[in-house]
Amino acid sequence: MGHVPLSWYLVLSAILFALGVAGFVYRKSVITVFMSIELMLNSVNLSFVAFSYQLQRIDGQIYSFFVMVVAAAEAAVGLAIILTIFKNRGTLQIDEVDSMKL
Amino acid sequence: MIDTVLFIICAIVAVVCGFNLVLQKHPISSALSLIGVMSSLAVLYLLLGAEFIAMTQMIVYGGAVMVLFVFVIMLLNAGSEKASSKSWFAQIAGVPLLLAFVGILAFLIRGVLPPLGTVAFGSWVGGTAEHVGQLLFTTYLLPFEIISVLILIAILGAVVLARKEID
C-alpha cells in the first residue's frame, strides 16, 4: 500500500454526507441542524477536491471555493435568523418554532 | 506510506467527529466536532494538493463561520437539546435508509465510476494560490463577482435581521 485510492476519499465524503443528513433529520436544535448542513457542504467539497485531483484540473477547487463562500454568507444570514428566533421565541427547539405549520 | 497514514488518521478523526456532531446533545460539543471535521478535511485537501483550498477551509470555515457559530451559541447560552418526539418513520427507517444510501454510493463509486487513480502526496500540486487565482479571475470572473455581491447582500441581511429593534 503505497498510495491511497481516490475512491476512499469519495467514500469518506459519502459517509460524512450521510452523517450530515442524519444530523439534519434527527437533531432538534436549530443551530445543530444548521451545523449538519455545513457538514454536508463540507463533504461535497471533499468530493469536488478529490475529483479535481483525479482530473488534474482546478475547476473542482474553484467550485469548492464558491461553496465555502456561499456557506459563509449562509452562516451569516442563518445565524442572524437564529438570533431573531431566539429573541422572539426564547427557544431553539425546532419543533417549538413551528408557527408556520398548520 | 506517510500519506496513507495521514489519510487514515484524518478520515477516522473526520468520521468520529461527524458521529459526535450527530450524537452530542450540547450544541457547543457539536460545533467543536464540526471544527474537528473541518480541520481533518483541511489536511485531506493538502494531501490532494489543494493548498489554497486547505488554508481557506481553515480561515473561512474554522476561523469565521464556526467562530460565528460558537459565538452565537455562547451568546444565546443555548442549553442542551431536549429529547422530543421524532416521527415514527424516521425512528424506524432512518438509520437503515442512511446505511443503504452510503452503501449505494460506495457501490457507485467502486463499481460504476470509471476506475479512479490513487493519490500520491505531492505528485500534483495544482491548487496553489497562483493557480486558483489565475482561474478565478479569468474563467470564473463572472461567478466570482456575483458571489461577492451575494456576500454583500448576506451581510446586509444579517445586519438587518440582527438589529436590536427587530420588532
Add this chain to the structure above:
Amino acid sequence: MKEGYTRVASLDADHELAVADPSGLEYPKPSTARRMTLNMGPQHPSTHGVLRVVLELDGETILEARPEIGFLHTGIEKECEAKKYQQVVPLTDRVDYLSNLNNNQCYALAVEALLDLEIPAFAQWQRVMLCELQRLSSHLVWLGTHALDMGAMSVYFYCFREREEILKIFETYSGQRMMTSYIRPGGLALEPPRGWHRAISAVIERLARGIDEYQNLLMQNPIWCNRTQGVGGLDLDLMIELGVTGPMLRAAGLKTDARKDSPYGAYPHFDFEIPTRTGNDVFARFEVRMDEMRQSVRIVRQALEGMPSGAWQADAPHILLPDREKMKTQMESLIYHFKIVTEGYRVPAGSVYAVVESPRGELGYYVVSDGTAHPHRVFMRTPSFGNLQSLGAMLEGVLIADSIATMGSMDFILGDVDR
C-alpha cells in the same frame, strides 16, 4: 453555564401584556430582556474594598446597578460609645483610612466645640498643613488606583512613590505612617519633630512638579480622554438630593467647599481657591481633583511660610495629658495624668455637628454628650456614604467598563462607607 443567565421574561409589566398570540397557540414568551446578573464584588479588583455591586446586564450594558454595602461594617459608632473621649481618636483613623487626619480633625473640632476649648495658632496651622498633606496623599492614591482601573499601570507606581514621601513625613510626626491619630482634642498628639519644615518643603516641591507630570501623562492621552469624557455624569440636582458632596459636586459646577463655606481651624488665614468644572463627568472630576492638589500644595506652602510660633497644645491641663517630664516631677501633673487616664474628662452635655472638607467631600461628626466622660453618641456623616448612594443612578445604561471608571472617579473608601 448552568445558571449563567437568569432569564427574566420581561422587565416592565406592559411588555408582558403586549404578548398577544393571534393563533391562540402556547409558546414561550419572548425574552427581549435577557438579563444576566453579575455580582461585582465583594471581592473584585475595582471595587476598592468590599463593595458589592449587583449588576443587571444586557450584554455589556448595565440595566440596573444596586450597590450593597456593609461588608466592612465594624461598628465604630457603637465602639465610640464605650470609649472615653480621648480614646475615640484612634477609632476615627480607621473610618477613612486614607484621610485619617481629616477625621481626627473633625472629631477634635466637635469635642473642642463642646468643651469650648481654644486651640493655639501654631497647632491650628500645623493641623491645616497636615490635613492638606493628607489630602494630597489621598488624592494620589485615588489617582493611582483610578488610572490602574483604566489600565494605565505606571501612574499607579508614580503616585504611590510620591505618597510614600508624605507618609514618611507623617511617620516622623507621629510614629505612624497611616493611622496617625495625630490631631487630638486640644491640639496635637506630639510636638512636631525637628526639621519638619525642611522635610515638608522638600516633599511639596517635588509634588508640585509631579502633579503636572501626571496630569500631562493622562490628559494628553486620547484613550484616557475617550474613556473618561462624558462618562458617569448625573444631573446636579439629583446628585445634591442623593447626598453627594465634595469633588463630584464641584465637577458638576457647584462651588462648595466646607473650608470656605464654614471655615474651621486656621483656614480663614489661607488664600486658596475652590476649583470647579462644569463637565460633570469622570474627566471633570479628574481635573477638579488635580486642581485641588495644586491648591493643597499652595496651602502647604503658605503654611510653611507663615507658620506662627506658639504652643502645640491648648492650655487645658484637665483635658490634655501632661508632659512626661512634668508628670514625673510635679504632683499636680501626676494627679491630672491619673485622672485623665482612669476617668477621662467630662464634657458638658450638649450636641454639636462639626464639619470638615475631607478629600472625598463633606465629613461631619455629630457628637452628643450627656455630661459624662464617654460620648453618648458619635455619628459620622461620611462623604463616601452619600457619594456611593448615587452610584446606582450613575451606572444605569452604561457599559461595564464605564462602571469601573465611574467608581474610580467617585473615590469612595469602604471603611468610610460602612464605618
Add this chain to the structure above:
Amino acid sequence: MTFIIASLIKIVIVFAVFMTTLAYLQWVERKVLAHIQSRTGPLRVGPHGLMQPLADVCKLLTKEDLLPPYVNRFFYLLAPFIAVCLALISISIIPFGPEITVFGTRTDMQISDVNVGILFILAIGAVSVYGVALAGWSSNNKYSLLGGLRSSAQMISYELPFTLVIVSPLLLANQLSFRGIADSQAGYYLGFIPRWNIFQMPFPQIFGFIIFMIAGFAETNRVPFDLPEAENELVAGFHTEYSSMKFACFFMSEYANMVTITCVATLLFLGAWHPLFPAPYSNWVPSLVFLLAAILCFYQLTSPSPRRLDRITFPIFGLVALVLAGIWAIPQFQFILVPIWWFVSKVGLLLFTYIWVRGTLPRFRYDQLMHFAWTFLFPCALINLLLTALLVAIF
C-alpha cells in the same frame, strides 16, 4: 533521510530557543515595566533576577491544579491545550535566516517552508480564538464568559484589518511564502536605502506596518486591547478559573503569539534578516553593538552602584558581551550569525515596543475598541491595500 534528520535538529533547536525566549521574554517584560515605573523588578532569584523564569516555571508547575466543580470539564481542560498548541505551531514556518550550508547540507533556517505560509499563519490565527472562547465558556463563570465573548468578537474584528494589511506586502513580493517575501526585500535603493517593505517602492508600507502592529496588539490581547482579560473589569477574564499549569499555558500562548506576530511583522515589513546597511559594513554592526554593551558594563563600574552584587555581575556581563562581539567578528561564522542577529534585533525591538506600550497606555473601552477597528483601522487598511494595488499595477 538527511531531510528528516535536518528537520529534527531544526525542530529541537527552534523549540528550545523558542521556549527559553518565552520564559525570558516575561523576565524582560517585568524588568522593562519595572524600570518604566521606577522600580527594580525581579532581583532575588539569581543576579538581576535572571533565574526568575526558572523559579516561575517551578512555581507554576508545583502550584495546586484546581478543577472547579461546576466547569464543563472536557472543554475546560481542552481550552489551554488548544491555546498553547496553536500558539506554538505557528513558529514552525517562520524563517530566521537565509539558506545556509552546514556540513555540506543545504538547508533553510526554518522548520518548514510552506508555499502558502502567510495563509497558514492566518489560518492558525483564525482558529486560535477557540482556546480563549472555550476557556471563557467552559469555566461557568460570568466574568470568564464575558471575557470569552469579548475576545472572540475582538479577534474577528481585528482579523480583517490584519488580513487586509498583510496583502499589501504580498502584492509587492508577488509571493505567499515567507522565504520569498524575505528574499524580495534584499538589496538597496541608491546603494544605501534598504528595500525593506516599509521603504519599498512603489508604495512604502509604513502605514501598513503601523496598522499591522496595532491589529497585532489586538490579536494578542495586549494593552491597550487587553479587554478579554481586563483585570479591573473582568477579574482575569477568560482565565479567571485557571490555575497552575493550565494558567501557564494561556500565559505562554500569549507570549508565543507576541513573538509570532513580531516575527511576521519583521518578515513582512522590516526586511526580515536583511541588514540596514549594505554588506561589508552591516557585518560589523553586531560586533560593534556588543562592544558598546561591554564598554557600558565596564563603565558602570566606575560609578558607585547601590547594589553590591553589581560589582561582580557587571564585569561578567561585560565579558560575555566581549566574547559575543568576538564571535560575531569571526568571518567564517558571519554568514550564519549576522542575518540571525539582524532578525533577532528587529524582533526584539518590536517586542520592546509591546512592553513599552503596556507600561504607558490605558485600556480601551469595549465599544471604543470595536469602533476603532471598524471605522478607523479597517478603512485605513482598505485604502492602503487599494493604493498599493493601484501603484503596483501601474509600475
Add this chain to the structure above:
Amino acid sequence: MSVLPEIAGDNAIAVAIHEHLPTAIVDAVKAVDGLVFYIDPGQIVPVCQFLKDGAGFEQLMGITGVDWWPRAPRFEVIYLLRSYKHNQRLRLAVRLPEGQEIDSVCPVWRGANWYERETFDLFGVVFRNHPNLERIMMPADWEGHPLRKDYPVHGHKYSYRDE
C-alpha cells in the same frame, strides 16, 4: 394655635416654619453650633418639604438616631440639612417613643434612602413608606439593633447564613 418656643423666636427659619405649619415645632434647644428644632413626628414630611422648597435646604446630609434609653421618649431621630443657596446648616430632631413609626422623607430627598435604612438597621426605628426598608449594614438575618443602648455588647452571636 401653638406658640413658637421662646428661644427660637428670632430665628428666621423657625418663624417661617411656624407660619407655614403652626404646630410643627414642638421644642427648640440651643446646641453648641446653633439651634436644634424638635419637630412633631407626624409633620416631619411637610416640614422637610417646606424646608426644601421654601427655605432652600437642597441637601439632606444625613439622618441618624440617638438612643436615650432608659429615658422616655426613647429615641431622637436627627435630620442634618444643608442649604447651598444660603450657605446654611440646620438640624432637626424628632422625639420618638419606642415602637412608634415615623414617616420616611424619601419622597422629599431621594438621598434619605440609605440613611433611613441605616437608622432602621442600627436603631430599629421604622420609617413608613420607605421604598426598601431593609438592613443595610448588618446581615439580613441579624437580630437586634446594635446601636441601641440596651444591645448586649458582650458575647458571640453571628451568622453568615444569608449571602
